Amino acid sequence: MSDLRDLAGRPVIIGGGVAGLMTALELAPEPVVLLSAAPLGSGASSALAQGGLAASVGLDDSPARHVADTLAAGDGLCDEAVVKRIVEAAPEAIEKLERLGVVFDRTPGGRLHLGLEAAHGRRRIVHAAGAATGSELMRALMAAVRVTPSITIVEGFEARRLVVEDGAIAGVLAEGRTEHVTLATASVVLATGGVGELFQDTTNPLGCFGQGLALAARAGAELADLEFVQFHPTALDGAQRPMPLISEAVRGEGAVLIDEAGRRFLADLPGAELATRDAVARGVFRHLARGHRVFIDARQCIGQAFASRFPAIEAFCREAGIDPEIQPIPVRPAAHYHMGGVAVDAEGRSSVFGLWACGEVASTGLHGANRLASNSLTEAVVTASWAAKSVGGATAGSRKIPAETTMPARSDPTLARNIVSHAMGILRDGDGLRNAAAAFRPLAAGSSAAADPAVVGLMMVVSALHRKESRGAHCRTDFPLRDVVARRSKVTLGSILETAAELDATPLARSA
Template sequence: MSVEPHDLRGRPVVVGSGVAGLMTALLLAPEPVVLLSRAWLGDFSSSILAQGGLAASLDADDSPDLHHADTLAAGDGLCDETAVRRVVEAAPLAVEKLARFGVAFDRSPNGTLRLGLEAAHSRRRIVHAAGDATGRELVRALTAAVRATPSITMLEGWEARRLLVEDGAIAGLLAAGPAGAAVLSASRVVLATGGVGGLFPDTTNPLGSCGQGLALAARAGAVLADPEFVQFHPTALVLAAGGSLPLVSEAVRGEGALLIDENGDRFLAATPGRELAPRDVVARGVWRHRAAGHRTFLDARQSLGASFATRFPTIDRLCREAGIDPATRPIPVRPAVHYHMGGIAVDAEGRSSVSGLWACGEVARTGLHGANRLASNSLIEAVVSAAWVAESVAAAAPDPAVRTRPFPATLPPAPDASLVRSCAAQALGIERDGETLHEAIATLAPLATGGGPASDPAVVLLMMAVAALRREESRGAHYRADFPLQAEKATPSLLTLDDALAAAETLSDTAMPFARSA
């Protein structure tokens, strides 16, 4: 059905069509809701690429208490313990809810859910679907459910460019649609736009996932929390060129695959936890070994061998397309940007600091992940948080006076991260230092205020770099070569775009002020 934007007044708008956005829209039913997606549903999202599963304490020898303890340990002092408790206790029922929406989870011959093991988990608690294609199966089932829900109006091929704010509250959004610019009136907006991987040259995310939700929120005045914490996955498949790299799931290491170099040496053998240490530890170990001149591989020949293709069909296909048979040859791997632990600061209901704006999924910072996400906690967070966000949005009555005056429908340019990716890689990589961060801030600030295609990506990276420069310690996924020790107290980073621009002006060697207006 074709719907004109002015017919949608009063309805909440959900921006993003990954697991978080789809679930939020579904759980708002029967209230009419608008789901805005820049691609056709099911065609574009980081969720689709998720090979890992959903972490939930479902086995007899497991419990939410153990899941809670593992999450806190991985988060390295920055988790919100209350948020962690809420998620891990809600996780088992969330898996059941997904099954009712039609997700076909992997099961043992006796019909019970098959549970996998991943790094830093003390028990087998990872629920998979379609082997190593969990994200694709979730998106498939939830997309079918959305299309079958009459209360959901889908705007496919639409991209949000700016949030519109009146008197400190959300009044709508400016979007690029098939016919050009359009203003959607709304006093309730949910951002479910994913992460920041596309800001970096090597990532397991789609290159289009370049932090646009963070830029939208920041320009609307929202507070971001812990934006400096970026998780690098240790085992992306090495390809000749950079860009979006295929992921070799942590579940492969959970089944016994080993990290080796060109000499066959197991270079993490002396590291506590070895291949199943927390991701930041493994990623730094691989990065440093490669920086020392070695090549790095994941060897599944002994642990999986001929069963590799059955257990991990997607990875097997990707490897074979690259000319590698993982049953007989080690898989060449290297770290790549995978997940953003920071994001829009939200409360227990997903509310941001801006009235009428919620966030859900990777774009939100709920306090679950802390300084380093525990494997497979992100999909389950998206599912359980969607329920809380939907309940909160439904309880917030629409503002009948919203959009009392027309907004200009002049579209900012589509974001293009190509001009800032090298800066991101140099300053915000696995190991960082103050001098490089200082240089990056000086480069990014003029771009952030320039209004060009690189402006929104530069806004996000500027806020990440300022937070990273201020954090003079090493914690979780944030490692400062010039501050290698951990501070005694774990303190979250909280900042607005104005904060970041003020910091850039203070650090600047020139007297030229940076404009505050967005």
């Protein structure tokens, strides 16, 4: 195993999406390493993001209104102080992105064009290129990163383990196509995205199976709220993976959900098509389970303006043989965003000294039990700045890495995907979760390619099993009511393994 000696001691940022790129830019001119498993611009969920950035910049809006909508969507589990801090920083984040070269959509009068999405009381969604905001953000941020001399980009290397010595980060073990490397560092920032690849139906790109969670968990970090997975209710119903997303902005412009008979089956749901995502996803899921098909119908509200308003969506619809101007678009729910993640403080620090996290891999307390639409890109940009300041203020350098370090096998989430998809879907129950935990335990304890995905899956299903209520995106058919007292869940890999061992001794688990 070789060392990249010239990079020793620099902070290492793992992940090449918006959160990782922004953290690297915020750390400039401090020398940093940006480690990306895929070439920049591919493999990150950020590039696929169609929703925009939520920010209270409209004349009829205010941070207080944005806070209220976020807290309502989070169903009692948001950290209100964190919500206020991020929401109040959002308008400045938009300005910062524009200075970095992001071109946002504007009205003929020159003001930001603001969209409406589910559970927002005002138009506050700042978009770029219609429904291609993530792509535009990535274009501008990648360009800025590539011309910043202090940022060393290491592409094609996947982080496999964090080296921890005496309770602190000492380095990163990574593997490329032809070689293993050791990056000696005392500071690591995880910006690795979500867990969508653990589900059969997902909008996330391949590779997003929770690798950052496995890295953090094996390093001893505390994780929070892993049971909360948001399913987007309107992914294009087809064979393509990741599933193209029919942005919530389409419904924000008046599109409705209908079935094969043309019936608007969610008309009686409070908020109808613009109710919270968990409510709409469950409504669509149940209608599909009854044998119906579900479509987004934009013919009346958008019609011939669809191509100009949503060019990216129009393009992939036509690739699938659908003309959204004159045809309804077939949709179904898909795993989209993970509200849980590495538990971090107000500066992005984890419970392990020298380890930070930001973006989807982190659990800041902003999203609670159900993310408010378009708060995630805003969170990534804002918290990247906080994490960078904290990393920049920490003691730089590296620690000695043990001579004998074993590189784990390259991960394959196939086995975990089958288990997670059945146990951790839109509707869950105790029997399914216990059986999943029993199936995951030997995989997680092993050293095969299934081990890291199984670790993530095990932590998720045990967290879901412990939450004996239905709240936000977590819906238990055997515990359909919401507890009076809201509580966040905090776990470590050690505590999860102990619980899994106890579950494995139960008759139900032994017979699974």
